[in-house]
Each structure stands twice: as C-alpha cells, then as structure tokens.
Amino acid sequence: MIVPQTNLPRVVVVGGGFGGLHLVKELSKTNNFQIVMLDKHNYHTFQPLLYQVSTSGLEPDSIAYPLRKTIINTPNTYFRLAQVETVDARHKTLKTNKGSINFDYLVIATGSKTNYFGNENIAKHAMFMKTVPQALNIRSLILENLEQAIITSNLEKRKSLLNFVIVGGGPTGVELCGALAELKRGVIPKDYPDMNMDEMQIHLLEGADRVLPPMSKKASKDAQIFLENLGVQIHLETLVKDYDGKQVITNNSLRLETDTLIWSAGVTGNPIPGLGDEVLVKGNRYKVNHFNQIEGHESIFAIGDIAQMSAEGYENGHPMVAQPAIQQGEHLAKNLVNLVKAKTLIPFKYRDKGTMATIGRNKAVVDLKKGSFSGFFAWLVWMFVHLWFLVGFRNRIVTFFNWVYAYISFDKAARLIIRPFKSVKK
Amino acid sequence: MIVPQTNLPRVVVVGGGFGGLHLVKELSKTNNFQIVMLDKHNYHTFQPLLYQVSTSGLEPDSIAYPLRKTIINTPNTYFRLAQVETVDARHKTLKTNKGSINFDYLVIATGSKTNYFGNENIAKHAMFMKTVPQALNIRSLILENLEQAIITSNLEKRKSLLNFVIVGGGPTGVELCGALAELKRGVIPKDYPDMNMDEMQIHLLEGADRVLPPMSKKASKDAQIFLENLGVQIHLETLVKDYDGKQVITNNSLRLETDTLIWSAGVTGNPIPGLGDEVLVKGNRYKVNHFNQIEGHESIFAIGDIAQMSAEGYENGHPMVAQPAIQQGEHLAKNLVNLVKAKTLIPFKYRDKGTMATIGRNKAVVDLKKGSFSGFFAWLVWMFVHLWFLVGFRNRIVTFFNWVYAYISFDKAARLIIRPFKSVKK
Numbered sequence: 001m002i003v004p005q006t007n008l009p010r011v012v013v014v015g016g017g018f019g020g021l022h023l024v025k026e027l028s029k030t031n032n033f034q035i036v037m038l039d040k041h042n043y044h045t046f047q048p049l050l051y052q053v054s055t056s057g058l059e060p061d062s063i064a065y066p067l068r069k070t071i072i073n074t075p076n077t078y079f080r081l082a083q084v085e086t087v088d089a090r091h092k093t094l095k096t097n098k099g100s101i102n103f104d105y106l107v108i109a110t111g112s113k114t115n116y117f118g119n120e121n122i123a124k125h126a127m128f129m130k131t132v133p134q135a136l137n138i139r140s141l142i143l144e145n146l147e148q149a150i151i152t153s154n155l156e157k158r159k160s161l162l163n164f165v166i167v168g169g170g171p172t173g174v175e176l177c178g179a180l181a182e183l184k185r186g187v188i189p190k191d192y193p194d195m196n197m198d199e200m201q202i203h204l205l206e207g208a209d210r211v212l213p214p215m216s217k218k219a220s221k222d223a224q225i226f227l228e229n230l231g232v233q234i235h236l237e238t239l240v241k242d243y244d245g246k247q248v249i250t251n252n253s254l255r256l257e258t259d260t261l262i263w264s265a266g267v268t269g270n271p272i273p274g275l276g277d278e279v280l281v282k283g284n285r286y287k288v289n290h291f292n293q294i295e296g297h298e299s300i301f302a303i304g305d306i307a308q309m310s311a312e313g314y315e316n317g318h319p320m321v322a323q324p325a326i327q328q329g330e331h332l333a334k335n336l337v338n339l340v341k342a343k344t345l346i347p348f349k350y351r352d353k354g355t356m357a358t359i360g361r362n363k364a365v366v367d368l369k370k371g372s373f374s375g376f377f378a379w380l381v382w383m384f385v386h387l388w389f390l391v392g393f394r395n396r397i398v399t400f401f402n403w404v405y406a407y408i409s410f411d412k413a414a415r416l417i418i419r420p421f422k423s424v425k426k
Numbered sequence: 427m428i429v430p431q432t433n434l435p436r437v438v439v440v441g442g443g444f445g446g447l448h449l450v451k452e453l454s455k456t457n458n459f460q461i462v463m464l465d466k467h468n469y470h471t472f473q474p475l476l477y478q479v480s481t482s483g484l485e486p487d488s489i490a491y492p493l494r495k496t497i498i499n500t501p502n503t504y505f506r507l508a509q510v511e512t513v514d515a516r517h518k519t520l521k522t523n524k525g526s527i528n529f530d531y532l533v534i535a536t537g538s539k540t541n542y543f544g545n546e547n548i549a550k551h552a553m554f555m556k557t558v559p560q561a562l563n564i565r566s567l568i569l570e571n572l573e574q575a576i577i578t579s580n581l582e583k584r585k586s587l588l589n590f591v592i593v594g595g596g597p598t599g600v601e602l603c604g605a606l607a608e609l610k611r612g613v614i615p616k617d618y619p620d621m622n623m624d625e626m627q628i629h630l631l632e633g634a635d636r637v638l639p640p641m642s643k644k645a646s647k648d649a650q651i652f653l654e655n656l657g658v659q660i661h662l663e664t665l666v667k668d669y670d671g672k673q674v675i676t677n678n679s680l681r682l683e684t685d686t687l688i689w690s691a692g693v694t695g696n697p698i699p700g701l702g703d704e705v706l707v708k709g710n711r712y713k714v715n716h717f718n719q720i721e722g723h724e725s726i727f728a729i730g731d732i733a734q735m736s737a738e739g740y741e742n743g744h745p746m747v748a749q750p751a752i753q754q755g756e757h758l759a760k761n762l763v764n765l766v767k768a769k770t771l772i773p774f775k776y777r778d779k780g781t782m783a784t785i786g787r788n789k790a791v792v793d794l795k796k797g798s799f800s801g802f803f804a805w806l807v808w809m810f811v812h813l814w815f816l817v818g819f820r821n822r823i824v825t826f827f828n829w830v831y832a833y834i835s836f837d838k839a840a841r842l843i844i845r846p847f848k849s850v851k852k
Binding site for chain 2: 001002004041042043059060061064066068069072073078080081082098099132133136143144147150151152153190191192194394395397398401405409411413414415416417418419
C-alpha cells in the first residue's frame with residue numbers, strides 16, 4: 001500500500017467509527033505522527049440514527065460523513081480505503097486487501113458487528129441494521145412488502161407481509177419500533193388508502209423482563225407505555241429460537257408469521273485475526289489495560305466497542321455505545337503523545353453522560369446521573385444531543401431540516417425503493 | 427392484480443415519468459375515471475438532475491419523488507408497483523410481473539432507455555445514467571477509482587483509473603463533464619492532497635461537429651469554451667466503435683485507456699411488446715396521431731419519449747425531453763374527458779419553451795425562441811427552471827439548500843460509496 005514515507009512514527013488506525021475518528025482528529029493536531037486511517041467504507045456512520053434511514057426519514061448523506069473530509073488540511077494524515085485482513089505484531093505489519101502496511105503504533109477501532117448467537121438461520125433470514133447498506137435494505141424490504149401486500153388476496157400471506165417483528169428491546173429496537181409505528185399512523189394510511197391498517201402489526205421481542213434493560217426502571221416503564229400507546233405489541237422474557245424466513249419460534253408459546261424479522265438483539269466484537277485468542281475476552285473484545293493497550297502489546301491499542309477495559313463499576317467493560325469510544329479515542333491521542341515523549345501514561349476514566357432513547361414524536365426517555373425524565377422535554381434533549389454529535393455542519397442542517405419537515409408535515413420523504421432488496425437478495 | 431372495482435371507465439397509465447405523472451395529476455381532478463398508475467419504481471425520477479447524483483452533489487431523495495405521494499387525497503386513483511410485460515389490445519389486458527389488469531383506456535408512457543446501438547461490448551462495459559441506481563453506480567465507480575488510484579504505483583494503470591471518458595455531447599454529457607471538472611478543481615485536490623491532479627483527465631466524445639448539437643450554434647460555441655476552460659478535452663466528429671473495459675476505439679486515430687466510460691450517446695424508445703412492429707417507427711417509438719392515439723388503436727395512447735407524433739417543424743417527432751411529455755400528458759387528460767363525454771378531440775400542439783444546459787459554477791447556455799444567451803444569467807435561469815420543475819416543495823428546498831451549500835463551500839457532500847459498484851458487479 002502506498003503511503004508517503006516520513007521520519008515521523010506511523011500510527012495506523014483501523015476503523016473510522018466514533019473511536020477512530022475522534023482519535024485521528026485529536027492526534028492530527030499534534031504533528032508528532034504520521035497517521036494512516038483505514039476503513040472498508042469511505043465514510044463515518046452515525047449509527048444512532050441508522051433506524052431513521054431504515055424508516056425513510058433520512059437519506060444516507062445525513063448520517064454518513066466522508067472520512068477524507070475529516071482530515072482535510074491536516075498534514076501527515078492519510079486515509080486508505082481497505083479491508084484489514086490480519087495483523088502481524090512481531091513485524092508490526094498489517095495485511096489488507098489493498099496490500100500491506102507497516103506501523104509503529106496500531107490502534108484497533110473496528111467496533112462491533114451484529115451477534116446472531118451462532119444461529120445460521122437467523123444470519124440468513126433476518127435483517128440487520130449495523131451499516132448504511134443494511135439500513136437501506138430494511139427500508140427497501142418494508143416498502144416492497146407494503147407494495148406486495150396491496151396486491152395480495154390471500155389473507156394469511158398479506159398478514160405475514162404486514163407483520164414486522166423486531167428482536168431486541170435495546171435503544172435500537174425501541175427507536176425502530178417507534179419510527180415504524182409512526183409510519184403506520186402517518187404515512188402508510190395516506191399512501192395506501194385501500195389497505196386495512198389493522199392487518200399491519202409491529203411486535204417487539206425482548207429477552208429481559210423490561211424494554212431498555214440497560215436503562216433505569218422508570219425509563220423502561222415509560223418507554224413501554226409510549227410504545228404500547230403507539231400500538232406496538234411488546235413480548236417480554238421472549239427469546240427467539242429460530243426463524244426460517246416465515247415463522248418465528250420463541251422460547252415460549254409465541255409463534256409469529258412474518259416476512260420481516262429485524263434483529264437488534266446484540267452485538268459482538270469485530271477483532272482482527274493475528275493477535276491470538278488469549279487477548280480476547282467474552283464478546284470477542286480485546287482485553288485492554290487502563291491505557292487501552294492490548295494485553296502483552298505495548299504498541300497495539302484497542303478503543304471503543306472492540307476494547308474491554310475493566311474499571312470500577314464497569315467490571316465487564318464499558319457499554320458498547322458512542323461515548324466510551326469517543327472518550328477513549330480522545331484520551332488515547334494524549335497518551336500516544338506522552339508515549340513518544342517518554343512521559344507517564346494517564347489511565348482512562350469514563351465520564352458517564354447518560355443514556356437516552358426516543359419513541360417517536362414528542363416522546364423520549366433520558367437517564368442522567370442525577371435522575372430520569374421522559375416525555376416532550378426528553379425528546380427535545382434527545383434531538384439536541386443527536387444533532388450536536390452528528391459530524392459536520394451540513395449534516396446537522398440537513399438532518400434538522402428533515403426533522404422539522406417531518407414534524408410539520410407528518411411525512412417521511414425518502415420512501416424510495418432505490419435498490420429492491422428482494423431482487424438483490426436473489 | 428387487485429384493484430377495487432368501480433363503474434367508472436378504467437385508465438391504466440404505464441410509467442410515472444414526466445408524461446405519466448402530469449397526465450395522472452390532471453386526470454385525477456376530473457372524477458370521470460378510475461386511474462391505475464403502474465411503474466417498476468415506486469418513485470418519479472427527475473432525470474435532468476441525475477448527473478448531480480452521479481457527481482456526489484445530490485442524494486436520490488432530492489430528485490426522486492414517491493409516486494404514491496403524488497396521488498394522496500385523489501379519489502379513484504391507484505398506484506401499483508409492477509413491471510409491465512405485454513399488452514393484449516383485443517382483450518384490453520395488460521400482463522405484468524404482478525398479475526394481469528384490464529383497461530378501458532391504456533396510456534403508454536414508458537419513456538426511453540439508453541441506446542448502445544447494438545454494441546454488446548458497450549452494453550457490458552460502459553456506465554449508463556438513465557435511472558437513479560445507475561447514477562449511484564457511476565458515483566461509486568468514480569470514488570472507487572480515485573481510492574484505487576491513490577494506492578496504485580503503476581503509472582499506466584493509475585492514468586487509466588483517473589481517465590474519465592464521456593460519450594455523447596448532448597445536455598447530459600455536457601453537464602456531467604462540467605460537474606466532473608468542478609470535482610477535479612474543488613473537492614478532489616482537497617480530499618487527495620497526495621494525488622497528482624494532472625493525471626486526472628476528462629474527455630468528451632461527440633459524433634457531430636459541435637457539442638450540444640440540438641441547440642443553437644452560439645450555445646454550442648459557448649458551451650465548448652466553458653468546458654475547455656474547465657480543462658475538459660473535447661473530441662468532435664468522433665464516434666466510439668468499441669470499448670472492452672480498458673481501451674476506447676474510435677472512428678479516427680483517437681485511442682483512450684480508461685476504466686470509466688460513461689455512455690450518454692443516445693436513447694431509444696422502450697415499447698411494451700404486443701402491439702406489433704407496424705406501430706413502431708425509427709427509434710422504437712410508437713407512431714401516434716395528433717391525439718396521441720397509437721395508429722389503429724382508438725383506446726391506446728402513447729405520450730412523451732415513447733410517442734412519435736409528426737407535426738410541422740417536428741417531422742420526426744418532438745424532442746425526447748421533459749417538455750413534450752409534460753404537455754402531452756396534460757393535453758391527453760383533457761382529450762380523455764372529451765372522449766368519454768363524446769366531445770370532439772383537440773389536436774396536440776407543442777409549445778417550445780427553449781433548451782438549456784449548465785456547465786458548472788456560474789455558467790450555462792440557454793436557447794429561447796427569441797434568442798440565445800449564456801453565462802451567469804443563463805446559469806440563474808437554469809437553476810430557477812430546474813427548481814421549478816422539481817416535483818414537490820420539499821425536494822425543491824433540499825436541492826436548493828444543497829446547491830447553496832455547494833456554491834459557498836466548493837464542496838460536494840454526498841461523496842459516499844454506499845454500495846461499491848465494483849464488488850456488486852462481480
């Protein structure tokens with residue numbers, strides 16, 4: 001792989017998610033390194049809003065941001081579009097599908113991928129929502145199923161097309177259910193005046209005894225009420241055992257016929273082969289120390305979802321969400337400078353800024369250290385925080401415009417089947 | 427295919443392009459018919475701006491409009507997502523991939539498709555730009571080639587990746603060249619500071635002795651100067667004979683090595699099989715009378731690109747652009763009402779509103795009946811007219827915002843490889 005040669009130590013960062021992006025941003029200010037960012041996509045994905053791409057609320061350009069644009073005017077910083085294959089710690093080399101590259105320091109920020117718990121049927125038949133193309137596939141499938149239902153005379157078939165089953169009651173599943181329920185209320189009856197809307201059902205399946213299990217009990221309770229008021233059918237303590245593309249089998253008596261199962265039941269780390277299994281812990285995450293160094297490797301770091309740092313209150317690592325990744329990225333930038341200047345490394349300390357989820361129009365739940373609240377004000381906070389963390393001024397404006405437009409018009413503009421999922425799948 | 431039964435005569439409209447859309451809009455106001463619009467896409471495509479999707483300026487939701495949204499709150503009007511296969515005039519039946527449908531009146535508004543003049547090599551290796559997915563493929567390929575070039579050490583290979591060849595100097599080819607040349611000036615040097623920009627070349631090949639052959643000589647001359655000032659290499663009286671995915675062979679001594687050949691050299695009608703070859707004329711268009719009736723069929727009509735109506739000054743039919751389609755659609759709506767009310771049909775008369783093309787920032791050429799003009803004012807006119815004809819208030823706002831943003835920032839926001847073209851192609 002061609003990268004200009006310099007006398008600076010080279011930091012290779014694998015992954016342009018929240019962790020990698022914030023690390024590179026901070027590090028490129030220091031002029032102490034040559035930085036090479038690698039990613040298999042040429043854009044950063046703002047994953048918290050993927051569900052809005054799936055439900056026709058936003059186009060990819062609102063939540064995806066060109067990675068090259070993040071390093072414009074930063075000297076000694078390079079981006080290469082490549083899929084990393086293996087790492088060789090002894091020779092400090094990374095093998096990619098676009099050739100090899102040497103590093104002095106390596107930061108693995110490869111994030112997480114969908115966990116289907118080894119069930120190949122789920123992997124084959126369920127829809128996932130971790131990337132922009134996956135989110136667009138869900139959008140296409142929802143719209144294709146509506147179009148198919150309107151010309152289907154067989155009632156059972158029609159119901160299966162109009163049955164939407166979301167597995168996993170975390171923020172992703174809850175927000176997706178809320179958005180789907182709003183489509184059912186607002187756009188779909190107008191678009192399909194000849195459709196019997198009672199035939200469209202939205203089911204949320206969650207293994208725990210409440211939705212949003214990582215949040216407070218108040219948040220769970222309020223979210224459940226919001227969802228039920230929107231007509232979402234919630235099935236708690238329900239685990240999916242199997243899905244053959246037609247019928248969902250669960251651990252209890254619940255059976256659901258559906259053409260659309262969306263799987264947001266969990267994630268697992270996305271490590272790079274080569275460092276051996278001994279550095280991985282449960283959930284396929286790298287075991288790192290308080291400086292994000294992978295056990296036994298002084299020059300190889302992991303940050304974000306892929307890193308498991310045990311700390312007080314976080315014995316099994318920090319939550320696999322944006323905030324720990326951002327904070328670790330920014331922190332590691334400082335420590336890398338300390339490292340080359342032979343200064344003492346500073347241990348990472350996570351500042352919990354709270355958790356939140358929105359459930360459609362005017363409704364959200366927010367947990368802060370100081371307490372929980374929900375409803376309209378929580379929804380305003382949710383919007384503000386998400387706009388704030390979106391990368392780039394333009395993306396904030398476009399997203400804000402789309403939200404204002406949708407709020408006033410009760411409309412979702414991007415209900416476009418650009419690449420039919422069913423015909424692509426064939 | 428399920429469509430509610432009524433006592434009203436049924437008009438089936440095939441195609442939701444400019445012609446079909448404007449016909450349905452007018453006709454649905456009259457309450458004289460049950461209207462069924464069919465399209466293989468669930469959206470209307472504003473084809474004049476497809477090249478901006480290809481060059482990362484706009485996302486699909488700016489120029490595509492959900493067809494169902496165009497018929498919200500119009501009674502007795504239905505949309506069905508279907509690919510029409512054949513027409514049976516005797517039984518007044520249309521066969522589609524979603525079942526059959528009867529009609530009392532049929533309007534064929536299927537438009538045109540890319541004409542590669544029977545050259546299978548071109549069909550296989552060239553890029554086309556008639557649909558949104560095709561435009562997105564071009565966008566991905568351009569960005570993928572830039573990413574590949576930056577890691578390619580072989581000079582010949584790199585030049586081939588950075589050589590962009592556009593075939594056809596009509597408005598589409600000219601506008602695409604202008605947009606590419608602006609990318610080369612503005613975004614690419616910033617995104618790829620380690621790229622030698624001289625290695626990126628843009629070639630425009632045109633068979634006639636001037637670009638924009640359907641326009642005035644003044645427009646052609648001005649457009650050529652604008653393009654050359656932007657660094658586009660224009661090759662006139664040059665016809666592409668072959669392209670194997672690597673080398674372009676022309677009718678003269680010109681040979682070009684390129685990974686990217688974009689074909690905008692012509693269109694041909696897209697008729698529905700079943701009416702026999704005798705109703706088709708040169709260019710695969712239906713021969714229609716002044717009421718848009720297809721020869722020999724009182725209840726079957728064709729409008730827009732697919733219709734060839736001979737008229738004074740238009741012996742070979744009207745130009746295959748938006749205006750004749752829009753006007754014929756609106757006119758036919760009135761004539762269909764006349765038909766069921768047993769009134770006299772009114773012959774169609776085309777009002778030429780002029781032609782225009784833009785060549786990047788502040789530059790356009792406009793031909794009106796009263797004369798031609800070019801430059802900054804022409805560019806303002808071009809923008810205003812395109813915003814005006816975009817379907818839907820929201821699309822106008824989003825497009826306008828993107829244009830203002832791009833104008834101020836010299837940036838193109840949507841440079842995202844969402845679905846890599848090369849890996850999809852495999």
